[in-house]
Amino acid sequence: xxxxxxMILESTKAQIKHGSPNIANAVLGAGFRVIVGCKESQxxxxxxxxxxxxxxxxxxxxxxxxxPEWHLQMSVFDAIELIKPKLGIFHPPxxxxxxxxxRWMFPTAGNICTERLKLAMDAKxxxxxxxxxxxxxxxxxxxxxxxxxxxxxxxxxxxxxxxxHEYSKRTHLWLxxxxxxxxxxxxxxxxxxxxSNTGGAKRGQKATYRNITQKQSSKTFSGIAKAMAEQWSVxxxxxx
Numbered sequence: 001x002x003x004x005x006x007m008i009l010e011s012t013k014a015q016i017k018h019g020s021p022n023i024a025n026a027v028l029g030a031g032f033r034v035i036v037g038c039k040e041s042q043x044x045x046x047x048x049x050x051x052x053x054x055x056x057x058x059x060x061x062x063x064x065x066x067x068p069e070w071h072l073q074m075s076v077f078d079a080i081e082l083i084k085p086k087l088g089i090f091h092p093p094x095x096x097x098x099x100x101x102x103r104w105m106f107p108t109a110g111n112i113c114t115e116r117l118k119l120a121m122d123a124k125x126x127x128x129x130x131x132x133x134x135x136x137x138x139x140x141x142x143x144x145x146x147x148x149x150x151x152x153x154x155x156x157x158x159x160x161x162x163x164x165h166e167y168s169k170r171t172h173l174w175l176x177x178x179x180x181x182x183x184x185x186x187x188x189x190x191x192x193x194x195x196s197n198t199g200g201a202k203r204g205q206k207a208t209y210r211n212i213t214q215k216q217s218s219k220t221f222s223g224i225a226k227a228m229a230e231q232w233s234v235x236x237x238x239x240x
Contacts, residue, residue: 032236035085037076037130038092041065043220047229053236056083080133086236087137087178089228090130091220096120097127097151099144112148120149127151131174137235138176139228141220145172156180160193163223167193171224178235184227 034055036044041057042065048055049070056072057063058079063071072079080088095101096119105116131140131152145151154172161168164185169192173181 032086032239033083034087034089034236035072035076035079035083035135037079037088037090039089039220040071041219042067042070043222044089044225044228045070047222047225048233051229051233053229053233056085077129077133080135085135086239087139087232088130088133088135089139089141090133091141092127092130093123094142094145096123097142097145097149099146102146105146105148117148120146124149124151131176135176137178137232138174139178139232140174142172142174144170158224159190160221160224161187161190163221163227165221165223166190167221169193169221178232181224181227181231185223 032054034045034048034053036042036048036055036057038059039045039057040059040061040063042063045055045057046065046067049067056070056079057065058072058074058076060073060075062068062073065071072082074082076090096105096116101116105113105120107113127140127142131138142151152174155175156173158171158173158181159168160166160171162183162185164187166187166189168190
């Protein structure tokens with residue numbers, strides 16, 4: 001099965017390169033759609049669109065990716081009902097679940113912040129609703145979660161330096177009916193994309209990361225977006 005998917009992928013790449021009819025036309029003809037939920041940057045959406053696949057970003061905010069015609073500014077679950085996607089890629093809010101926020105979850109050793117825990121459990125419910133959505137193919141992305149939140153074990157962990165970027169930023173993927181992403185361009189030299197919230201500078205961590213906004217920090221790396229589009233669109237194509 002894997003060899004078959006790889007053959008389809010190579011065929012798709014060749015057709016795109018030479019400008020001949022895209023194999024993704026079969027996907028469009030079958031009514032397959034992709035939704036990229038809780039994401040306004042449109043990096044992943046544009047990667048699928050470049051392959052000729054009907055993809056939409058969805059967020060309560062306006063999009064910043066330059067293509068409002070591909071953006072659904074509404075609840076992600078309302079959008080799912082509206083367009084009936086075959087593939088859903090979700091980036092649920094991670095602020096209260098992430099291990100990076102451990103010092104706020106545990107303000108003192110052995111003591112948990114009950115208010116923050118409640119917010120984390122609400123975030124977990126949203127996460128699980130995405131993972132259990134009525135969509136055949138699903139990917140949910142989040143950083144390393146706190147153990148106390150109790151998320152299910154991830155399917156795989158990826159890094160930007162595996163997809164052509166000279167940065168490290170640990171990203172977890174929970175996958176349903178999708179193959180694990182395969183690295184496309186591994187970089188041997190890389191630096192942290194974000195500073196540590198747990199005293200990295202005090203431990204001698206070099207300030208090689210950039211001073212960026214939270215919105216910028218959550219944007220999907222273009223190399224990862226391209227890998228998602230190229231590798232997971234194969235699965236959609238194989239279903240035609």
